[in-house]
Amino acid sequence: MPAGSKILIYASLVFQVYIIDVTDGQHRWTVKHRYSDFYDLHEKLAAEKKVDRRLLPPKKILGKNSKSLVERRQKELELYLQTLLQQFPQATPTPLANFLHFHLYEINGITAALAEELFHKGEHLLQAGEVFSLRPLQLYSVSQQLRMAKPTCCNGDAKTDLGHILDFTCRLRYLKVISGTRGPVGSSNIQETNLPFDLSVFKALLQIEITECSSQQIRGLPFLRSSLATMSVHRSSESMMAILVPEASEFSQWEPEGVESGCPVTAVIPAWRNLTTLDMSHNCISTIDNSVKLIPKVEFLDLSYNQLSSVENLQHLYNLVHVDLSYNSLRVLEAAHTRLGNIKTLSLAGNQLDRLTGLTKLYSLVNLDLSHNQLAQLEEIRNIGSLPCLEKLNLSSNPMCIIPDYRTKVLAQFGDRAAEVCLDCKATTEKELDTVEVLKAIQKAKEAKDRMSNSDKKVDSVTAAYPSQGNHVCIRLCHAEGGVGGGGGSWFLFLLKDSGQW
Incomplete structure (x- = not known):
C-alpha cells in the first residue's frame, strides 16, 4: 500500500453500497462495493494466508437493512481496510490493489497492470508492428516510478516487473498517446492534461500520434529526433516551436546544426533527421515560425484547422510535396511559389481567399483544393489556367459556383487542357468539352476584334495629329x-x- 494512502468509507442505505474514498498524495478517487465484494476479497487474501480469517466483520442476516447495522458495519469495514493498509505498507497484494482500483488510479498499480499486459502480449505486438496506445496517466506513472529509488517489482510478481515496460518501449515503433477526456479520470480528481510524461524511454519510434495533451506536459521529444519519420500532434499546442524545439525557451539565440550564422548563437539544435511527415492539424497555431528549419526532409505538411493568417518560412522545406493549409484564416497568398516551391498538392479549402494572383507560378501543382472560399470572379481562374500540370481542381462552395454554365466557363480558362482537368471531383464530359470549344472560339473572335479595334485606335490617334x-x-x-x-x-x-x- 503506498505510503500516505488514506481510506474512508461511507454507505448508501438504499442499495447497501459502501463508497470507499481513497487518497494517495494529491490524487483521490472513490470505489463502490457491496459487502459481498468485501467478503470475496477477504476469501482471496485468506486463501493466500495473508490475513486472519476472523479479521472481516461477519455477515449478518437479521436486521441487515437497519440503519444501525449499516452504520456499525461501515465503521467495521473501514477499520478492516485500515488494518490492511498497515499490514501491507510496501507491497499491496494484487486482490486488494484491484479491489481499491489501484490499476486505474495509483502509480504502482498502473505500472504493474501495464507490465503484466506487456508480459503476455508485448512480443506479439512488436512483431505484428501494430500501433500501441497509451494514456498520459500511464506514461506519467512510468515516468514517476523510474524516478523513485524502489525495486522494479514491488509485489513480488515477476509478471508486473517494470522491466517488461522498458524492454517494450525500447523496441516499439508505432505509438499513440491520447487523453480520453478533458475532465477528471473516472471517479478521481486526476486531470490527465496536468500530468507531465517523458517520451525519452522510446528509443526506436518511427511514428507517434499525440492528441489532447498540453505541450507543456510532453517531455523528451528531442530524444526522438534521430528515429521519428511521422509525427502527428492534435489539440495540444499553440505553436510549432513548442513541439519541434521544446528546448528553445532555454536559449536566447539558436540555430539548426549545419547552418552557418552570422550572428552569435547560444545553442546549436539537432535537426529531425528522418521526419518526412508532420501533421499538426487541429491546434491553435497562428504562425509558421522558424522552427521549420529543423525539419528539412518533410514532404507532407498538414497545418489545417489552425489560425494561420499568412504563410511564412516554408521556403526552408525544399522537399515539400503535399501541403494542407485548409480551414485557417488566409485572405491572400502572394507569390506562393517563393514559399511553397515545387509542391504537387495544395489544399486551401475553408479560408477567405477572393484572389488567386499568387498561384500563377506553381508549375508543379497537380491537385488544388480551393473549395469553401470567397472566389466570386471567373477572371481569377486565369491565374491558374496556364499551370501545365494541374489535373484536379476543387472550387465547390465558392460564390462563383452560382454563375450560369459555371463549369464550362471555368474549364474554358484551361484552353487545350480542358479535357485533362477534373473539376469539383467530376470528370469533364464530352458535352462540356463541346461547349468549351464554342466558348474558346468566341473568345478568340473577341480577342481578334479587340486587336482590330486597338489598331483602328492607333490610326485614329495619328489622324488626330x-x-x-x-x-x-x-x-x-x-x-x-x-x-x-x-x-x-x-x-x-x-x-x-x-x-x-x-
Whole structure:
C-alpha cells in the first residue's frame, strides 16, 4: 500500500453500497462495493494466508437493512481496510490493489497492470508492428516510478516487473498517446492534461500520434529526433516551436546544426533527421515560425484547422510535396511559389481567399483544393489556367459556383487542357468539352476584334495629329535614294487627300 494512502468509507442505505474514498498524495478517487465484494476479497487474501480469517466483520442476516447495522458495519469495514493498509505498507497484494482500483488510479498499480499486459502480449505486438496506445496517466506513472529509488517489482510478481515496460518501449515503433477526456479520470480528481510524461524511454519510434495533451506536459521529444519519420500532434499546442524545439525557451539565440550564422548563437539544435511527415492539424497555431528549419526532409505538411493568417518560412522545406493549409484564416497568398516551391498538392479549402494572383507560378501543382472560399470572379481562374500540370481542381462552395454554365466557363480558362482537368471531383464530359470549344472560339473572335479595334485606335490617334479641314488625310513617309554617286538621300512626307491630289 503506498505510503500516505488514506481510506474512508461511507454507505448508501438504499442499495447497501459502501463508497470507499481513497487518497494517495494529491490524487483521490472513490470505489463502490457491496459487502459481498468485501467478503470475496477477504476469501482471496485468506486463501493466500495473508490475513486472519476472523479479521472481516461477519455477515449478518437479521436486521441487515437497519440503519444501525449499516452504520456499525461501515465503521467495521473501514477499520478492516485500515488494518490492511498497515499490514501491507510496501507491497499491496494484487486482490486488494484491484479491489481499491489501484490499476486505474495509483502509480504502482498502473505500472504493474501495464507490465503484466506487456508480459503476455508485448512480443506479439512488436512483431505484428501494430500501433500501441497509451494514456498520459500511464506514461506519467512510468515516468514517476523510474524516478523513485524502489525495486522494479514491488509485489513480488515477476509478471508486473517494470522491466517488461522498458524492454517494450525500447523496441516499439508505432505509438499513440491520447487523453480520453478533458475532465477528471473516472471517479478521481486526476486531470490527465496536468500530468507531465517523458517520451525519452522510446528509443526506436518511427511514428507517434499525440492528441489532447498540453505541450507543456510532453517531455523528451528531442530524444526522438534521430528515429521519428511521422509525427502527428492534435489539440495540444499553440505553436510549432513548442513541439519541434521544446528546448528553445532555454536559449536566447539558436540555430539548426549545419547552418552557418552570422550572428552569435547560444545553442546549436539537432535537426529531425528522418521526419518526412508532420501533421499538426487541429491546434491553435497562428504562425509558421522558424522552427521549420529543423525539419528539412518533410514532404507532407498538414497545418489545417489552425489560425494561420499568412504563410511564412516554408521556403526552408525544399522537399515539400503535399501541403494542407485548409480551414485557417488566409485572405491572400502572394507569390506562393517563393514559399511553397515545387509542391504537387495544395489544399486551401475553408479560408477567405477572393484572389488567386499568387498561384500563377506553381508549375508543379497537380491537385488544388480551393473549395469553401470567397472566389466570386471567373477572371481569377486565369491565374491558374496556364499551370501545365494541374489535373484536379476543387472550387465547390465558392460564390462563383452560382454563375450560369459555371463549369464550362471555368474549364474554358484551361484552353487545350480542358479535357485533362477534373473539376469539383467530376470528370469533364464530352458535352462540356463541346461547349468549351464554342466558348474558346468566341473568345478568340473577341480577342481578334479587340486587336482590330486597338489598331483602328492607333490610326485614329495619328489622324488626330494631322487634321485636314474635314478631308480624310493619309500619311505616307517615303525615302528617295541619292543622286549620282549614291550619296545622301531625302525623306519626303506626302499628304493624300480624298480628291486623290498630292
